[in-house]
Amino acid sequence: MSEYLVQFNNISKFFGKVIALKDVTMKLKKGEIMCLLGDNGAGKSTLIKTLAGVHKPDEGEIIFEDQKIVFDSPRDALDIGIGTVYQDLALVSLMSVTRNFFMGREPQKGLPFFKTFDIEKANTIAAERMGQIGIDVRDPSQAVGTMSGGERQCLAISRAIYFGAKVLVLDEPTSALGVHQASMVLKYIVKAASQGLAVILITHNVHHAYPVGNSFTVLNRGKSMGTFQKKDISREKLLSMMAGGEELDKLEVELKEMDRIENN
């Protein structure tokens, strides 16, 4: 058994002539949080969809628990334990916490043809799971629409874990959240990792990624700029590697220039 839970080796993905991803390699241990950083258009979305089984990689291999894996559908990825939480969270705001938590995988009881949705059991589990994160669902039959953005994010993550995710792929979990909400979600992600899950955290916000990440993979224009352990890289260095740094430097120069012209 290798030390890695999951390895993505030299993944490439082409759409016609466009090279969306080229030779991206990522390796994750249990309990590790790897942050995947990149600006818009860096290929993050394509990579997530490849991990989630939506796209098949054109080159490269995915190795999960020492076995080479080929995903034919998102269902396959879910079945072996790669749980992806997309930005839209796949939550229905008019439906209750419980009904959302078990959406598509409702526990059933009763005789064949008369099977009913075991709502009591579902309520208990949902309340218990949300309680573990410290979210008080006053009533598991309350609508998800009444929850805050951070709570919804936690619900979606909690659901992925409950349904057997060993690797959690989180797409921009903090992008739409305020500082307080974002820290609540990040705290939960760290807690999930400490229980032995491998987490791939996709973000363009270095300030959210740096405190929680163990390692950082920077994606730029479809290529990996390398994976760095936390001790080997500073926040500033990461920021500038995301191409954001250079751009911002340039912006600063340009603004100064404009200032100078206006003052003259």
Place this chain on the structure above:
Amino acid sequence: MSVKSESIQSKKDSGQDERLKKISPLRVLLNRPELGALGGSILVFIFFGIVAGDTGMFSAYGTLNFLDVSANLGIIAIAAAMLMIGGEFDLSIGSMIGFAGICIAIPAIYWGWPLWTSIIFAFAMAVLIGYFNGIMVVKTGLPSFIVTLAMLFILRGATLAITRLITGRTQVPGLRVLIEDDPIAWLFATDTFQWLFTWLGSMKLIALRTDGTPLATGIPPSVIWFIALTLFATWILMKTRYGNWIFASGGDKVGATNVGVPVGRVKISLFIGTAVASTIFACIQVLDAGSADTMRGTLKELEAIAAAVVGGCLLTGGYGSAIGAALGAIIFGTVSMGIFYTDVDTDWFKVFLGAMMLIAVVFNNYIRKKVTETK
């Protein structure tokens, strides 16, 4: 429960979320989609109780009369409500009723089929048409409003054209004699609990005809179907996995698909549901009248949608209830019959229908905001 109270406590201690408060039972009730319809039907009964209490509206005969009208509308309103919760509309309900009517009448009268085979034939056609509606909406991604509007014209036109082609007329009479001894027709044509009404009549508790038989002979089949379908639909929506999938498909199609809900299959089955409900409606009416009419069911789709909306269904899908739609149908049925017992000109019924619907939509909109409001 202990987990819950502990966490409330801990939050209060840390002063983190003092805005949390206990929800009142009123608020719980407000969260039910059928609240508006329940209030509405109570008001309607109080109103007619006062205005028409002594006119015979609430005699056994009068009650069965307005229940029959409510029940007929309810049968299609419940199916329409389930489809609306699933996020789609079916405007072809009314045309389907007309089409199903001639699917029963023409084979039975002109081709010599036994009545029961033509009834089964009508249901088979309903499944096919519902399936076609569903597959068109799911595969093309076009709004169901457009697809089923097209079906409204196609079916009504086909009904008229086929009937005239085969019979040379627009009505097909002569079914009544075929009902007797038919193995299936009794399901749609028998008054139940006749012994009860006979007994009540013999006790002089209900009004009698001059020959001594009771004026109200039994519970009409529509009412039995209506009650059964309300219970069945409520069971599906609240108690089964498929019910959860209906809410999910209507609430957020993409999200539901991402977590593995077969949204396409759910929607197709709901379209089949509305077509089948229209056919049940057609069976009851055609066998009751003894004839099929090409114009039968005209505008019923809008009444069904109106009843579903008054019953708390959101036009955007993902929210509503079968009991609400049933109550919506009862409101409309009661008012449309009750108005005869008052001094009000019956022409005003449609005004009432429209106003009721407008109030319901405004109310539902407010409720949805309440339900989904963020802390």
